[in-house]
Amino acid sequence: MGLETEFDLVELFWSAQGEGPHVGRSTLFLRFGGCNLRCGWCDTPGTWRPSRECRFETSPGSGEFEKAANPITRQRLVEAIRALAPSPGSFLSLTGGEPLLQPAAVVSAAEIAREFGLRVSLETHGLAVEALSQVIEAIDYVSMDWKLESDVCWAEEAPGTNSGSKGFSELHTEFLSLIQERGVESCVKVVITCDSTHEEVEEVCRVLASTAPRVPLILQPVTPYGRVQAQPSAEVLLDHLRRCDERLADVRLIPQTHRVYGAR
Numbered sequence: 001m002g003l004e005t006e007f008d009l010v011e012l013f014w015s016a017q018g019e020g021p022h023v024g025r026s027t028l029f030l031r032f033g034g035c036n037l038r039c040g041w042c043d044t045p046g047t048w049r050p051s052r053e054c055r056f057e058t059s060p061g062s063g064e065f066e067k068a069a070n071p072i073t074r075q076r077l078v079e080a081i082r083a084l085a086p087s088p089g090s091f092l093s094l095t096g097g098e099p100l101l102q103p104a105a106v107v108s109a110a111e112i113a114r115e116f117g118l119r120v121s122l123e124t125h126g127l128a129v130e131a132l133s134q135v136i137e138a139i140d141y142v143s144m145d146w147k148l149e150s151d152v153c154w155a156e157e158a159p160g161t162n163s164g165s166k167g168f169s170e171l172h173t174e175f176l177s178l179i180q181e182r183g184v185e186s187c188v189k190v191v192i193t194c195d196s197t198h199e200e201v202e203e204v205c206r207v208l209a210s211t212a213p214r215v216p217l218i219l220q221p222v223t224p225y226g227r228v229q230a231q232p233s234a235e236v237l238l239d240h241l242r243r244c245d246e247r248l249a250d251v252r253l254i255p256q257t258h259r260v261y262g263a264r
């Protein structure tokens with residue numbers, strides 16, 4: 001018998017999905033520890049490195065947590081999910097950090113989700129192509145970020161992880177192509193900041209139009225955090241929307257809605 005998968009986690013909690021096409025849906029969020037990118041606006045810098053302990057919400061939406069030492073066993077994770085009594089058909093969102101740094105744990109978490117009748121959503125930076133190929137059979141929905149190099153870089157301790165000499169655009173294209181090949185439902189999300197250029201956003205449109213023309217493109221205005229404190233104006237955001245609309249059939253401008261009512 002093989003070794004049981006263990007999980008390096010940050011937290012598990014219940015809330016409403018705040019981003020993308022499934023906004024507002026009841027969702028359990030399982031946040032993985034570790035990330036090999038550094039986004040200028042990242043609102044979860046505590047996930048960048050695996051932590052010694054994680055926390056599990058004790059009842060859904062209570063904001064009360066109990067701590068547990070990493071790594072977490074499968075059985076412990078099952079108990080933590082059971083405590084939140086998720087409704088069958090709702091989502092388990094695998095988020096981070098970057099879940100694809102732990103592909104075996106992603107597959108195991110997806111198997112647990114099936115036992116509870118949950119759908120599995122993967123929120124990812126969209127650059128770990130090899131890891132995606134290992135997990136994609138287990139995933140129902142991929143929310144793929146498209147990182148713009150004006151705001152995002154590799155972590156210094158993990159330069160070009162899994163990429164060789166490839167840039168973000170090339171890796172994102174391969175990632176998106178694999179999702180399309182396997183027929184998994186997905187969206188592509190681009191965080192728009194004051195530094196996002198028309199050329200960068202047009203590149204996203206070009207690749208989507210040729211690779212995945214029916215996949216929704218979500219333009220998400222940055223929520224100020226960390227070293228990004230300025231927000232693009234409505235005029236700038238609507239200009240991006242209009243330009244993308246000219247190239248793609250399904251483009252939506254959606255801010256992080258959970259911030260509106262103060263949820264996580």
Ligand code: SF4
Pocket residue numbers: 035036037038039041042043044045047096097098125
């Ligand atoms: S990929 Fe996600 S967790 Fe990693 S730095 Fe960017 S926003 Fe933060």
